[in-house]
Amino acid sequence: MPIDWVRLELDVTAFDAARFEPYVRRCRDAGLHLTTLAELGDTPRHRRALYDLNKECSADIPERGEFHTYDEYVSRRLEVPSFDPHGVVLALDGDTWCGLAASSDHRARGFVVNEMTGVRAGHRGRGLSIAMKILGIGFAVRCGVPRVRTVHHPANHAAIEMNRRLGYVDATWD
Incomplete structure (x- = not known):
């Protein structure tokens, strides 16, 4: 039976980032460093760390199945025109990569896609996502x-709720 994916979209022009700034402050006040892959450096070592983090966090996605091999991940997610290391937000606790929010650039089509947001189990509950x-x-x-799109498995209630709290609404697109 096919999955009826939940498609959500955010109107960036109406988004009030200041309303959610306390989440960013709380993370920084807790000693967590928020950065991007571009700021850290898009290096082979950092790509491997990103892969490991993405693989671990993806295990929580309902019906995810087996994760890509490293080579598949690089060819399908990183060595594509929509990849931009500025779109890969990372949360670090010291030297430990504890969270990611990876977005891809589809500006020619008028949107960005939030591909994956995940936090390692030991760092959840702090507002990192x-x-x-x-x-x-x-x-x-x-x-x-003007738009950010994301797609979720219908059983991924926590992720859907988090996006709705940010202002994402149900959407349809081809």
Whole structure:
């Protein structure tokens, strides 16, 4: 039976980032560093760390199935025209990569896609997902697009609720 994916879209032009700034402050006050892959450096070592983090966090997605191999991940997610290391927001706890919000650039089509947001289990409950998503929405502003899109499995209630809290609404598109 096919999955009826939940498609959500955010109107970037109506988004009030200041309303969610306390999440970013709380993370920084807790000693967590929010950055991007561009700021850290898009290096082979950092790409491997990103892969490991994405693989671990993706295990929580309902019916996700087996994750890509590293080579598949690089060819399908990083070595594509829509990849921009500025769109990969990371949360670091010291040297530990504890969260990511990866967005891809589809500005020619008028939007950015939030591909994946995830936080390692030991770092959940601190508002990291929202803080990283806020910075990811900033990436959409940088790209000059009016919309951010994301897709979720219907059983991924926490992710759907978080996006709705940010202002994402149900959407349809081809």
